[in-house]
Amino acid sequence: MRRSKAFIPTSKEAPSDAILASHQFLVRGGFINQQGAGLYNYLPLGKIVLEKIKNIVKEELDKAGCIEVQLPFVTPISLWDKSGRADTMGKEMLRVQDRHDKDFVLSPTNEEAMVELVKNRVKSYKNLPINLYQINTKFRDEARPRYGLLRAREFLMKDGYSFHASLEDMQREFELMEATYKKIFTRLGLDFRVVDADSGAIGGSGSKEFHVLANSGEDTIIVCNVCDYGANIETIFEDESKIEAYNEKSYEQLQSQTLDVKCKCGGDFSFKKGIEVGHIFELGDKYSASLDAKFSDENGKPQAFLMATFGIGVSRLIASVIEQNHDDNGCIWTKETTPYLINIMVSNIKDSEQSDLGEKLYTQLRAKNVEVILDDTKERFGFKMKDAELIGFAYTIIIGKELVNGEVQIYDRKTTEKVSVNVDDVMSKIMDLI
């Protein structure tokens, strides 16, 4: 992509209501912009990052044997009446009417729909287990959307549902998904913890959350200093007000707090703040029973499916990456999430030697299928650097004043170091880096 032809509206100023770094930088860097409360446009760079994360999620799930489908975003209210969630989920569900005045719901999640899809199609234990997922738009009518992509109303979520003939098999899949989720978040370059969690509105027995550690996180979790056990504090205290009291404290305030509870292994807990990016539940027959979804077991007897459900907040992950990876100047994308790996910056495009080299490197890198953008705009050096830092390209090749000595610089966004490289060695150096 040529920067001169791209649509990347960056700006010096953030919206006045953006408090979090991810919100400010994603808007300033031209990744997203707000369309309404909790509603966001994805501009080209935001769309690229979103697709990258989607692909990683898809790749790892497919490797683990999950199968992708797609359900409608608009679902008939009758689906929700059957399970009782039309009442229990309340105003979170946005209801709409069609021209015949029939009631519909914009999907906040899809347990019912997926059970209906599998019901009477998967009929035998021989066809189990099966794990179906989709990566699709969800809508939850949050009372107070805020923090940019972290608490939007419309968002992109991966939701998966597995169906089993036995409890043991369900638990096996649960563990497989825990391992798969760990692979996904590791690939994304995130520092995260898996913690015991409450099952909340979805219901069911066992449940684990995946939290990206960030001081701005809305959840308070405790992690053991010795083993890898962790828990959302919601699971530790009975008393709601006590949970609230902890949640309201900042990360800094929590560091001075001590907790009487000890870990099963004997270790002490410490507090962390987390952004929930994944949640997996053992459901059992909660939905299959209420929706009367059954299969035939070895004896030909009808049994309700045993289910588990698995969610990943895909659009929330974009913001999570930045909450965890930024500095005062902007975004620092990880290698797997950067909108372009290489930014070729021609300091002065009027200098034909500089722009010729830029064009040459651009052509060579594209020939090697490297994700590259050529900054061929008329701006000055300082402007282009600030812009590159704000957007957060992993590496920037600076073609500038050192070219007269046959050298260019490679700027590493993460370390913010510039290394001089001989023009003849740039390509090999870059290929080593990525």
Added chain:
RNA sequence: CGGGGUGUAGCUCAGUAUGGUUAGAGUACCUGGUUUGGGACCAGGGGGCCGAAGGUUCGAGUCCUUUCACCCCGACCA
């Protein structure tokens, strides 16, 4: 849902207590020039139904009523 706040240029905001020529600044944008290693400078220029509707008035960005949107605190909720 309760309480509060804000809507004026693409963005960030003055102007509204006390109504009075043609509605402002910074930034962004366009033109020309000077610059060319950290969001540069000079000159010129375009851009507004002052959120919407109604009302009061000779006259409304400013006063009144209604309404919509967005934001903040709380409640609720992943």
